Amino acid sequence: MHSRTPAGRTGRPRSAAADAAILAATRQALVELGWSKLTLGDVATRAGVAKTTLYRRWSGKNELVVDAVAELFDELRLPDRGSLAADIEGVVLQFAAILARPEARSGLMAVVAEATRDDALRERIRASIVDRQKRLVLTGRTRAEARGELPPSKNPEESSRTVDLIFDMVAGAVVHRTLVSAEPADEEWVRSFTRVLLEGLRS
Amino acid sequence: MHSRTPAGRTGRPRSAAADAAILAATRQALVELGWSKLTLGDVATRAGVAKTTLYRRWSGKNELVVDAVAELFDELRLPDRGSLAADIEGVVLQFAAILARPEARSGLMAVVAEATRDDALRERIRASIVDRQKRLVLTGRTRAEARGELPPSKNPEESSRTVDLIFDMVAGAVVHRTLVSAEPADEEWVRSFTRVLLEGLRS
Amino acid sequence: MHSRTPAGRTGRPRSAAADAAILAATRQALVELGWSKLTLGDVATRAGVAKTTLYRRWSGKNELVVDAVAELFDELRLPDRGSLAADIEGVVLQFAAILARPEARSGLMAVVAEATRDDALRERIRASIVDRQKRLVLTGRTRAEARGELPPSKNPEESSRTVDLIFDMVAGAVVHRTLVSAEPADEEWVRSFTRVLLEGLRS
Amino acid sequence: MHSRTPAGRTGRPRSAAADAAILAATRQALVELGWSKLTLGDVATRAGVAKTTLYRRWSGKNELVVDAVAELFDELRLPDRGSLAADIEGVVLQFAAILARPEARSGLMAVVAEATRDDALRERIRASIVDRQKRLVLTGRTRAEARGELPPSKNPEESSRTVDLIFDMVAGAVVHRTLVSAEPADEEWVRSFTRVLLEGLRS
DNA sequence: CGCTAAACGAGACGGTACGTCTGGTCTTTAA
DNA sequence: TTAAAGACCAGACGTACCGTCTCGTTTAGCG
Numbered sequence: 057m058h059s060r061t062p063a064g065r066t067g068r069p070r071s072a073a074a075d076a077a078i079l080a081a082t083r084q085a086l087v088e089l090g091w092s093k094l095t096l097g098d099v100a101t102r103a104g105v106a107k108t109t110l111y112r113r114w115s116g117k118n119e120l121v122v123d124a125v126a127e128l129f130d131e132l133r134l135p136d137r138g139s140l141a142a143d144i145e146g147v148v149l150q151f152a153a154i155l156a157r158p159e160a161r162s163g164l165m166a167v168v169a170e171a172t173r174d175d176a177l178r179e180r181i182r183a184s185i186v187d188r189q190k191r192l193v194l195t196g197r198t199r200a201e202a203r204g205e206l207p208p209s210k211n212p213e214e215s216s217r218t219v220d221l222i223f224d225m226v227a228g229a230v231v232h233r234t235l236v237s238a239e240p241a242d243e244e245w246v247r248s249f250t251r252v253l254l255e256g257l258r259s
Numbered sequence: 260m261h262s263r264t265p266a267g268r269t270g271r272p273r274s275a276a277a278d279a280a281i282l283a284a285t286r287q288a289l290v291e292l293g294w295s296k297l298t299l300g301d302v303a304t305r306a307g308v309a310k311t312t313l314y315r316r317w318s319g320k321n322e323l324v325v326d327a328v329a330e331l332f333d334e335l336r337l338p339d340r341g342s343l344a345a346d347i348e349g350v351v352l353q354f355a356a357i358l359a360r361p362e363a364r365s366g367l368m369a370v371v372a373e374a375t376r377d378d379a380l381r382e383r384i385r386a387s388i389v390d391r392q393k394r395l396v397l398t399g400r401t402r403a404e405a406r407g408e409l410p411p412s413k414n415p416e417e418s419s420r421t422v423d424l425i426f427d428m429v430a431g432a433v434v435h436r437t438l439v440s441a442e443p444a445d446e447e448w449v450r451s452f453t454r455v456l457l458e459g460l461r462s
Numbered sequence: 463m464h465s466r467t468p469a470g471r472t473g474r475p476r477s478a479a480a481d482a483a484i485l486a487a488t489r490q491a492l493v494e495l496g497w498s499k500l501t502l503g504d505v506a507t508r509a510g511v512a513k514t515t516l517y518r519r520w521s522g523k524n525e526l527v528v529d530a531v532a533e534l535f536d537e538l539r540l541p542d543r544g545s546l547a548a549d550i551e552g553v554v555l556q557f558a559a560i561l562a563r564p565e566a567r568s569g570l571m572a573v574v575a576e577a578t579r580d581d582a583l584r585e586r587i588r589a590s591i592v593d594r595q596k597r598l599v600l601t602g603r604t605r606a607e608a609r610g611e612l613p614p615s616k617n618p619e620e621s622s623r624t625v626d627l628i629f630d631m632v633a634g635a636v637v638h639r640t641l642v643s644a645e646p647a648d649e650e651w652v653r654s655f656t657r658v659l660l661e662g663l664r665s
Numbered sequence: 666m667h668s669r670t671p672a673g674r675t676g677r678p679r680s681a682a683a684d685a686a687i688l689a690a691t692r693q694a695l696v697e698l699g700w701s702k703l704t705l706g707d708v709a710t711r712a713g714v715a716k717t718t719l720y721r722r723w724s725g726k727n728e729l730v731v732d733a734v735a736e737l738f739d740e741l742r743l744p745d746r747g748s749l750a751a752d753i754e755g756v757v758l759q760f761a762a763i764l765a766r767p768e769a770r771s772g773l774m775a776v777v778a779e780a781t782r783d784d785a786l787r788e789r790i791r792a793s794i795v796d797r798q799k800r801l802v803l804t805g806r807t808r809a810e811a812r813g814e815l816p817p818s819k820n821p822e823e824s825s826r827t828v829d830l831i832f833d834m835v836a837g838a839v840v841h842r843t844l845v846s847a848e849p850a851d852e853e854w855v856r857s858f859t860r861v862l863l864e865g866l867r868s
Numbered sequence: 869c870g871c872t873a874a875a876c877g878a879g880a881c882g883g884t885a886c887g888t889c890t891g892g893t894c895t896t897t898a899a
Numbered sequence: 900t901t902a903a904a905g906a907c908c909a910g911a912c913g914t915a916c917c918g919t920c921t922c923g924t925t926t927a928g929c930g
Contacts (some may be wrong), residue, residue, distance in 0.1 A: 893907075
C-alpha cells in the first residue's frame with residue numbers, strides 16, 4: 057500500500073480520514089468528469105484537502121485512480137450456488153455490475169492504457185485488481201474439480217496456463233461486451249457465454 | 260469520414276498529403292511517447308504542418324487517434340486455410356500482431372476509455388474499427404456453415420446474437436491477454452483458445 | 463463592384479470601388495473595435511473583398527490605417543475670418559473635431575506609436591497627414607504677415623524653425639488635451655490656448 | 666497599484682523580486698522589439714518567470730507596459746534654478762530626455778492609443794504617469810507666484826484650468842516634437858518654446 | 869506542559885500544452 | 900489577369916493543470 061506507518065515517532069500523524077476522503081472524491085470525480093477531465097486539484101478540493109496532502113500519498117493521477125478503482129472490486133465474491141455453471145454466472149454478473157458503474161468504466165480502461173507504457177503501473181494494477189479476480193478463478197476451478205465437474209489438473213504448469221486462459225476469456229469477454237460493444241452483460245448474455253465457455257473447457 | 264469533398268467549388272483545396280502525413284506522424288508519436296504524452300502540437304510539427312491544419316480536419320486528440328489507429332486494422336483479412344479452426348487461428352494471430360504494435364496498444368485502449376463518456380466517439384470507433392473486425396466473424400461463420408462445420412443459423416436474430424458473442428469473446432480474450440495480462444498471444448495460446456471456443460460453439 | 467471595363471482584352475476588369483470600400487471598412491472597424499482588435503481579415507470581410515485584394519494594395523495594417531485616417535484630414539481648411547486669432551481658432555476647432563471621432567483617436571496614435579520604430583511608416587505619416595496640416599500653418603503665417611499681425615520673417619531658416627515650433631505646439635496641445643487628458647477641446651479652451659500662443663509669438 | 670497586500674494571510678507569498686524583474690524585462694523588450702512585437706511570453710522568459718506569474722499580476726500587455734513606462738517618470742524633478750524660465754527649461758529637458766529613450770517612445774504612445782477605447786486604462790495612465798507630471802506644473806506655478814513672476818491665481822477654478830492648459834501645452838509640444846515630427850527637443854528648441862509659452866502666459 | 873517535528877491549508881511558482889486567432893502567403897475556380 | 904474563397908505555415912494569445920515550493924498553522928508524542 058502507499059500508506060506507511062511513520063518510521064520516526066515524532067510529528068503530526070497522517071490523517072486517516074484524508075485517504076478515504078480522497079479516494080471517494082476521486083470516484084465521484086470519475087463519475088462526473090471521466091478520466092481525462094479529472095484533475096488532481098479538483099479531487100483535492102472535493103476532498104477538502106490540499107494538493108500537497110494528495111501528492112504526499114500518491115505520486116500521480118494513475119496511481120490514485122488505480123487505488124480508487126481497486127476498492128470497487130473488493131466486493132467480488134465467488135458464490136456457492138451448487139454447480140460450476142451457476143457459480144461462474146454469478147461471479148460474471150457481479151463483474152459486469154461493477155463495470156456498469158461509470159467510475160469503473162473510464163477509470164479502469166484509462167489506467168490499462170497508461171499501463172501499456174509503464175511497467176510499474178501495470179504491476180500495481182495486477183496486484184490491486186487483476187490478482188484479486190484471478191484468485192476467484194482458481195477457487196472456482198478447485199471447487200469444480202472437487203465436485204467432479206472438471207477433470208483434475210494433470211500438472212501444475214498446464215493448470216496455470218488453463219487458469220490464465222479462462223481468466224483472459226472471462227474478463228476479456230465481459231469487458232469487451234460492456235465497454236467496446238457497449239451492450240449490457242445481462243443474464244441472458246451471461247448464460248450464453250457461460251455455456252460456450254464450459255462446453256469448450258469440458259471437451 | 261472527417262474529410263469532406265468541398266461543398267463549394269472555390270478556394271484552395273485541402274492538401275491530401277497533409278492527411279496522410281498527420282496520421283503517420285500520429286502513429287509515430289504514439290510509438291515514441293504513448294497516448295498521454297502525445298500532443299497535437301508535436302504531431303503537427305512531425306507532420307510538417309501547422310496546428311491549424313490539423314484542427315481543421317480533426318476536432319481533438321481522440322478523433323485523430325481513432326483514425327490513426329483504425330488504419331492499422333485495414334490489413335486484417337480472413338485467410339482461407341480450409342478449416343474453421345485454422346481460419347480463426349489465422350485471424351486471431353493477425354489481430355494479436357496488430358495489438359503487439361505499440362501504436363495500437365496505448366492508442367486503442369485510451370480511446371476506448373474516452374468513449375465510455377462520449378457517445379459520438381464510441382460510434383466513431385464502432386464504425387472505423389469494430390465493424391471492420393465484426394465483418395470477419397460474419398464471413399467466417401458463413402463459410403463454416405457452407406463447409407458444414409457449424410449448424411446453419413436457425414433465425415436471423417439468434418444468429419446476430421451469436422456473432423456478437425463470438426466477437427466479444429475473440430476480441431476480448433486477445434485484448435485482455437495482450438494488454439492486461441501482458442502476455443503474448445502466441446501460436447500456442449491461440450491454438451488453446453481456438454479449441455475452447457470452437458468446442459463450446461459446436462455443442 | 464459591378465463596374466465592367468469592356469475594352470480590356472484579357473482578364474477580369476479591376477474593381478474601382480475596392481479601394482474606397484476597404485478604406486471605409488477600415489474606418490468603420492476602427493470605430494467599432496479600435497486599433498488593436500482590428501484585423502485585416504475582418505476589414506476584408508466588411509468590404510466584401512478577399513484578403514488577397516487588400517494585400518495587393520497595402521502592405522500591412524499600419525499602411526492601411528494611415529491611409530484610412532489620412533482621408534479624415536482632407537477636410538481641414540484654413541478659414542479666412544479676418545484676424546489671425548480667429549483663423550487659428552477656426553482651424554484648431556476643426557482639428558479637434560477630427561480628433562473627437564473615434565476612428566481618428568485610436569488609429570492616429572497607434573500608427574504614431576508604430577512609427578517610432580519604422581522610418582518608412584513615419585515618412586508615410588508625414589506625407590499623408592502631417593504635411594497637410596503644416597501647410598495650413600505656413601499659409602496662416604503668410605497671411606498674418608500680410609495683415610501686419612506678425613513681423614515679417616527675417617530669414618528663411620528661422621522662419622522654418624518657427625513654423626515647426628508653432629506646428630508642434632498647436633498639434634501637440636490639441637492631441638494631448640483630447641487623447642491624454644481626455645477633455646474636449648471646446649471653444650473656450652481653444653480661445654484660451656490661442657490667446658497664449660499668439661501673445662507668446664507676438665512678443 | 667496592481668500588487669495587493671495579501672488579503673488572506675495563508676499561502677505562499679508573492680515574490681517581490683518577480684515584479685521588478687518583469688518590469689525591467691518589459692522595458693528591455695520595448696527597447697529591442699517595440700510595442701507591437703513585444704509578447705508577454707517573451708517578457709516572461711526574459712524575466713526568468715512563468716507566464717502565469719506575469720498574468721497573476723497584470724491583466725494584459727497594456728497594464729504591464731503602463732507600469733513599466735511609469736517607472737521611467739519617477740526621476741522627473743522640478744529643479745530650482747532661480748527663475749521660472751530656467752525651471753521650466755530644466756524640467757522640459759528632463760521630459761524630453763525620457764521621451765528620447767526607446768522604451769518610452771513606442772510604449773507610451775501605444776498605451777495612449779489603447780486608452781482611447783478603455784477608460785480603466787486611461788485612468789491607470791492618469792494615475793501612474795500624468796498626475797505625476799502635472800504635480801510639477803503645480804509646484805512650478807506656486808513657486809513662480811511666490812517669486813512674483815506670475816500674477817497670483819484669482820480663483821481656484823480658473824487656476825486649475827490654467828494648470829491644465831499649461832500642462833497640455835508643455836507635454837503636448839514635447840511629445841509632438843519628439844514622436845511625430847521626430848526632431849530632438851534640444852536646448853535650443855526648449856529655449857524657444859519656453860520663451861513663447863512664458864510670454865503668452867505673462868500677458 | 870512545553871518542545872519538536874511532521875502533516876496540514878493555502879496558494880504562488882516554473883513549466884507545458886491547450887485550442888483559438890491573426891498575419892501574410894499560396895492555390896484553386898470563376899469571371 | 901484579377902477577383903473571391905479559403906487552405907496554408909507560423910507563432911502569440913490567455914487559460915488550465917501539472918508537480919513543486921514556500922508560507923503560517925495545527926496536532927500528535929516525548930521529555
